[in-house]
Amino acid sequence: MTDPSPQAPDTSPETLTPLQRLARFARDLGTHTDRSLIARRILTELCEVTARPTGTLYLLDQERERYTRLTSFGKESAAANAPAISSTHPLVTRLAHRTTVLALTDPSSLTPADEGTVPSVLEALQVSIAIPLLNKGRLLAFALLGPLPDSPQPSQDGMELLIVLAQNAANALDSMLVHDDLRQSHTLMRRTDRLRSLEIIAGGFAHEIRNPLTSIKTFIQLAPERREDAEFIRDFSRIVLEDVYRIERLIQEILDYARYMEPTLTDEDLNEVVSSCLYFVEMKTATKRIKIEKELAPDLPRVMLDRQQVQQVLLNLLLNAIDAMNIQDGRLTVRTHRLTRPGNQTWAQIEIEDNGAGISADNLAHIFDPFFTTKHASGEHAGTGLGLTIVHQIVHEHDGDIQVESTEGVGTTFFVNLPAIPIT
Ligand SMILES: Nc1ncnc2c1ncn2[C@@H]1O[C@H](COP(=O)(O)OP(=O)(O)OP(=O)(O)O)[C@@H](O)[C@H]1O
Ligand SMILES: [Mg+2]
Structure with missing residues (x-):
């Protein structure tokens, strides 16, 4: 599925210098904290620089050893339709071992190891450029841009700018993932705390209801033989009713606590x-x-x-x-x-x-x-x-x-x- 909301990238002739473009990109990434805004900003920039009208950005899903689609735009392509790509996919393993861009239109960008499978994989995905986003030697994400190679090949300068932009984008995604990890462990810690206190509460509850239950039980046991004793029945039933209220109140408070939501x-x-x-x-x-x-x-x-x-x-x-x-x-x-x-x-x-x-x-x-x-x-x-x-x-x-x-x-x-x- 293609994300309809982002604007199509501006493929008109560029008026910004590479330095201006880089500065604008770095500033924009620094101001966003929202995952989808960061993803769209990265993809727009990469598509603009390569003059490609369609693109998809995949992000590492560390737990499941795969890359999941973060965002995409432009005309539907096979790449945009793949919700996830395994980390053992031949394209991914090739991207993980390079710092430069893979471009079908530029044979010099293909190493001998790429030549066997990579061009056919890119063609099958209907993309012509694959950009690895690496951070500390780890492939954090990659962008696949299309369509097939009828668009012009970016200039040498354009390719170099692309590598610097990709590095910047990888850094931004790395901070985003660290931030997400921190938030997750925070939530986990809170949940563990909560479970621990529920355990204490469950133990406390058992202890708290023991006394009222004993008095209720005593009353029920004694009532048949003391049924003629009006004073006993009146006084004891008042006590028992209070004990029942107490148990009800405890149950209500524990439910409030347990039902407590984020x-x-x-x-x-x-x-x-x-x-x-x-x-x-x-x-x-x-x-x-x-x-x-x-x-x-x-x-x-x-x-x-x-x-x-x-x-x-x-x-x-x-x-x-x-x-x-x-x-x-x-x-x-x-x-x-x-x-x-x-x-x-x-x-x-x-x-x-x-x-x-x-x-x-x-x-x-x-x-x-x-x-x-x-x-x-x-x-x-x-x-x-x-x-x-x-x-x-x-x-x-x-x-x-x-x-x-x-x-x-x-x-x-x-x-x-x-x-x-x-x-x-
Ligand atoms: N403002 C206060 N002044 C004096 N003692 C206080 C005050 N606030 C709390 N306490 C003490 O702390 C205890 C625990 O308060 P907490 O609110 O947890 O329970 P509670 O008021 O006894 O019962 P409930 O669960 O119905 O609120 C109280 O029983 C009381 O001894
Ligand atoms: Mg109170």
């Missing part, structure tokens, strides 16, 4: 996300004597975030703060700040401060652990201890971090830091 990031105004959560919390605190203050930085940088998940983070932190302030004159202050961190990177920070009970030094080391809670009171509103585990997970999935400062009897402040969108 964040869908959008460009957001964090101040606005904070305000929307505060609106909800204000309604919840209307009956309590808690004063809410908000100080939002006017120069807060924009952040790429999953709005729903960051709202979940803020609500968990705000509700924890409210739980901790079961006192008169509670004061909850939410601030946002623009931060500059080492390396001159800009971050956005949300600070949530309360003057509640505070957290003891011993407890502080465990607040992010699954099932750590001091809200043991049975009932529908008791804590499960998964709130901060989920908060921590989400913040890290956003490449951010979370810090906490607390003094018992004075209050607690949480800081959520998220990297700003870099200015390009």
Whole structure:
């Protein structure tokens, strides 16, 4: 299949000098990070310089030992229709051993080793020029340009320019592959982290439901013989109902955690996300004597975030703060700040401060652990201890971090830091 979207290359007589052309090409490759844009830019340039109207670019697929089509344009050719070419294909093995271009129109470009198979392979693919893109001696990609050799042969200067452009293109593709590899291992690490915490959570869940299950079981065993004892039945069924609520709540939180998906990031105004959560919390605190203050930085940088998940983070932190302030004159202050961190990177920070009970030094080391809670009171509103585990997970999935400062009897402040969108 031919990619219809890119413009056909400009094959009109060139007005740029080779140096200007090279500078423009290098600059364009440096500004793109998107794989398909880089691929199209490379292919357009190679087609322009060789005055070939059709082309296909293949990129090394390291895991499957083959080259897959990255992009193509121009009239359909056999090359454009091949989704992948094996790394043992005779054309590929020939390209891997040369730094120069293979051109059907230029017999001098064919070595004796090429002569047997290469011309017929190129003809079968309906291409006349094959350009290897090598980096550190490895064939990273190659371009096949067509059609068959009725177009003029590029000049000697053109051929030399082509080799320099190909080297530039290979370097750009190499950085792109390194970047992709890094991103993949990052995702893998996160996934492994996640599996490990799910393992802890599953173990914790078994432990957490043991007590309520024991009480439910005891009630069921005793109920037949105590059925006449109205007080027993009334009191015990209330306890059992609370235990059932607790199990339901645990199941719900674990499902929320397990169902958790990769964040869908959008460009957001964090101040606005904070305000929307505060609106909800204000309604919840209307009956309590808690004063809410908000100080939002006017120069807060924009952040790429999953709005729903960051709202979940803020609500968990705000509700924890409210739980901790079961006192008169509670004061909850939410601030946002623009931060500059080492390396001159800009971050956005949300600070949530309360003057509640505070957290003891011993407890502080465990607040992010699954099932750590001091809200043991049975009932529908008791804590499960998964709130901060989920908060921590989400913040890290956003490449951010979370810090906490607390003094018992004075209050607690949480800081959520998220990297700003870099200015390009
Ligand atoms: N702002 C705060 N002030 C005082 N203690 C806090 C604060 N935030 C968290 N904590 C402590 O950390 C513990 C863990 O919090 P976390 O949100 O994970 O669980 P939880 O609130 O107990 O239950 P839930 O899973 O329902 O949120 C709390 O039980 C509490 O002891
Ligand atoms: Mg909580």
